[in-house]
Amino acid sequence: MSRLGLAVLVAGLVVHVGLGLLVRDGPIPGLDTSALDAFEPLRSAAGVDVVGVLTDVGALPAACLAVVLGGLAATRRGRAGDALALVLGLLALFVLVQVTKAFWGRPRPEGMLTAARGLSYPSGHAAYATTWVAAAVVAGRRALVWVAAAVVLAVMASRLYLHVHFLTDVLGGAALGAAVYAAVLRK
Numbered sequence: 001m002s003r004l005g006l007a008v009l010v011a012g013l014v015v016h017v018g019l020g021l022l023v024r025d026g027p028i029p030g031l032d033t034s035a036l037d038a039f040e041p042l043r044s045a046a047g048v049d050v051v052g053v054l055t056d057v058g059a060l061p062a063a064c065l066a067v068v069l070g071g072l073a074a075t076r077r078g079r080a081g082d083a084l085a086l087v088l089g090l091l092a093l094f095v096l097v098q099v100t101k102a103f104w105g106r107p108r109p110e111g112m113l114t115a116a117r118g119l120s121y122p123s124g125h126a127a128y129a130t131t132w133v134a135a136a137v138v139a140g141r142r143a144l145v146w147v148a149a150a151v152v153l154a155v156m157a158s159r160l161y162l163h164v165h166f167l168t169d170v171l172g173g174a175a176l177g178a179a180v181y182a183a184v185l186r187k
Helices: 003-023 030-042 045-058 060-076 080-104 124-139 142-161 167-185
Strands: none
Touching: 003 080, 003 167, 030 142, 030 167, 045 060, 045 124, 045 142, 060 080, 060 124, 080 124, 080 167, 124 142, 124 167, 142 167
């Protein structure tokens, strides 16, 4: 594993665990409330519909598509190991999202604007959206990495806009995803 990969792995774990400890069984940090309130003036019925489509880019089926596309690109480049790493990373991420949600036990915000099930921390959508970045890294296209990073930020913002996650949830989810892919890709 490279120094950068190790740094991303450690930082992701520290952020995920640190935020988890901050929000577990405690009051909602002021930052969470402020972030949700910041989107209030931007909300509209049409906006909820549009953002509802955008947020699906971070859903598990979309992450599976990212794995397929990244895996095909890796295989074309003669890097079947990277394709396998994407698959293993998404499987690990799926399990870890479920386990950590149960462990941290944080309820979702009140007043959600779209249906969302289960617990809030970490955001599965934010975690799964990091798959797009991992797939872009495997594809070896720097411009795609930047686009994928913008996708992750858009998915994170969409979860706040729809009032289904707190800011700490999306940050913790993205941190978990970054840690998992840093561990399996070994770049």
